[in-house]
Structures are given as structure tokens and as C-alpha cells.
Amino acid sequence: MDSFTPLTATLGGLLIGLASAVLWLGNGRIAGISGIFGQLLPPAQTVVWRIVFILSLVGATALAALAFPQIGVGGVEPAVLVTPPAAWSLPAPVWLIVAGLLTGFGTKVGNGCTSGHGVCGLARLSLRSLVAVIVFFGVAILTVTVTGIV
Template identity: 75%
Template sequence: MESFSPLSAALGGSLIGLAAAVLWLGNGRIAGISGIFGHLLPPVQSAVWRLVFLVALVLAAFVAAKLFPQLGVGGVEPPRLVEAPAAWGIPTPIWLGIAGLLIGVGTRIGNGCTSGHGVCGLARLSVRSLVAVVVFFGVAIITVTVTGVV
């Protein structure tokens, strides 16, 4: 957290909110990434906007990183993936694969992900989203406390 900047956080949060509002007002859809991505396969008739949204999401992040490198992670070392705890004896690629599968299962069980519930659901005053966000944050706090990884 030594490179936290309120300006870049506010700018990023505003852009996420703007993107969610534009998708909702322009297409009547919620900007939940797991739902958008999860309905790409098998292709449905609404796959085009989903693909455009996801490609634009990745491209915008790439362009922003190239145009404004000072808004990135910062520090001397280039950013890298977190490694699996050495004491657990699990190789990092397997650790990341298990984590990805658990995230996928969790978003399916929870009917959405942090972007869908946290950004769009709370904006719609959804009680289900409020409960989901409280659980997300609670589990995150417990995870950081147990693993010590921030």
C-alpha cells in the first residue's frame, strides 16, 4: 500500500462507475464481469456486446498503462503475480489454478462477482448485493489476516 494515491483511486473508481452507468443506460445490462464473461460460451444471441465490452475493458487498461505509467503499481520492481505460500508446498501455477476455479464457483453460487454486486447491485440498492459485498469484504479480511498477504 506504499504506492496508494487517492487521485488515481478516485479516477479509476469514477471510470468504473461511468462504464457501468453507460452499459446500464445504453444497453440495459449490468456490468458484472462474471455474468458477461460467463454467457460468452455457449454463444447466445447477445454475445456481440459482451465480446465488445470485454475487449474494450482489456484494451482500455492496456492503453491507460502505456499513456499513464505513473498511475500504475509503482516501485522499483515490475509487478508480478503473488506466489503460493512456501509452507503449503503447492506450486504457484497450481495455486493460481485452484484460486481461479474457486472464484468461478463462488461467483456462480453468489449470482455475481464483486463488480456486479459491489458497483451495480449497491447502486440499485439491492439487499442481496449488500449481503454479498459484506461477505466479500469479510472473507477478504479473514484471508489477509490468515495469509499475511496484502
């Protein structure tokens, strides 16, 4: 969090909100990434827009990183993955696999992810999304407290 700047955070938030609004108004769909990605395999009937959305998400991120390297996570230094806590003695690939599986399980149990509930659900004044976001933040605070990773 050493390189936080309100300008880039505001710009990023505005772009996320704009993308969510465009998807909602143009396609009638909520920009919940876990739902969009989760319906790719097995393919849903509406697979084309999902592939376009995911590729655009990755492509825009790569393009922004190349065009504006100074606003990245570490400033001008490239971002690196967080290493597992030394006391846990887990290799980094195992740490990432476990984290990914837990994230996937959580989005399935929570019936959505932070983008679906936090951005779109709260904007629609959904009580279910408010509860989900409170749980997400509570678990995040607990995770940081237990692991010591910020």
C-alpha cells in the same frame, strides 16, 4: 499498498462508475463481469456486445498501463503476481489455477461478482447485493488473515 494515491483511486472509481452507467443506460445491462464473461460459452444470443465489452476492458487497461506507467500497482516498477505462501509448498501455476477456480465457484454461488454486486447492485440499493458485498469483504479479510498475503 505502498503506492496508493487518492487521486488515481478516485479517478479509477469514477471511470468504473461511468462505464457501468454507460452500459446500463446504453444497453440496459449490469456491468457484472462474471455474468458477461460467463455467457460467452456457450454463446448467448447477445454475444457481440459481451465480446466488445470484454475486449474494451482489456484494451483500455493495456492502453492506460502503457500511457501512464507511473500510476500502476508498483509505481514505475512492473506489477508481479503474488507468490503462494512458502508454508503451502504449491507451485505458482497451481496456486493461480486453484485461486481462479475458487473465484469462479464463488461468483456462481454468489450469483455475481464484486463488479455486479459492489458497483451496480449497491448503486441500485439491492439488499441481495449488500449481503453479497458484506460476505465478499468478510471472506477477503479472512483470506488475508489466514494466508498473510496483503
